[in-house]
Amino acid sequence: MTMAETEDDMQRLNALFDQARSEQSEIPEGLRSRILADASLCMQQQLMQKRENLAPASVRAAPAGVFDRFLNAARQFLRAVGGWPAMGGMVAATVAGVWIGLAPPEFVPDPVDLVQVATTAAAMPFENYDLALLLDEEME
């Protein structure tokens, strides 16, 4: 390859570059739509983030109402008893106790007998039934 041919090749290459630059045009419409859709989504996310960054400060500045104080107290109680599992156990034990009291099983003695309050005539120390009843009432 001669020097002249090399220079000619460079000139042709420069002409091709000029032609290529003149051909640069707009981006495809579908691509433009996708880019703008991404922009819209990003913009919304960024604006939401800005609002979230501002929200905690404004909430902290407001005084706690009655309901908020109740909720705080409830949370503290829950933490003190050991959380929701412990609370569940307490509720179950309470319900069982009420049920036994209302409908005790056979092997559980009648609580009234445990008090040993006699109402039959044989157990009365006095022959007068009315006096025995009066004493019975005093013991209740």
Added chain:
Amino acid sequence: MDGLPDTSGAVSDDERLLACFSAGDDRAAALLTDRLGPRAFGVALRFLGNRAEAEDVTQEAMLRLWRIAPDWQSGGARVSTWLYRVVMNLCIDLKRRQRGADLDLDAVPEPPDPAKGPPEQLQEMARHDALQGALMQLPERQRQAVVLRHLEELANPEIAAIMDISVEAVESLTARGKRALAGLLARRREELGYDDG
């Protein structure tokens, strides 16, 4: 980037539009897309030689621009320089992930059928395609430098900032790339109609 020629009008326009976008102005997004999109797409298309890939890279690069908008530091790098750099990095990453030959055969179209259309038009198309085909045969760094210098007409300092190399390295890459291109195209002189004398 430091040392770049001051074209304050264009630079500040892009930064102002980016600030408007951050403030929630969707018209700014459209304007930035129309100003920067074609350049990003053109560079990606020339480097990758594949239209679908170039569109994906362009969309991803613009998405990164939208995401960085709230944190953009005014007075630093140009928006266009930053975007070119992102496009180039995405292109290089894509090429690395791809397997197979450096030459993307799908990117080099078949020579046009001489029986169709005016000869001059066909010849122009053939020369256009020949340039793209020759670009795809260059090493990636040379291709980058040649596209940014001779198709995007960026100054060497800006190309150095985009490619993260020295200005001297840019000059060397563009010179070697241009010589290689001229040599590749010289082999097709007759086909491209350059033997008219």
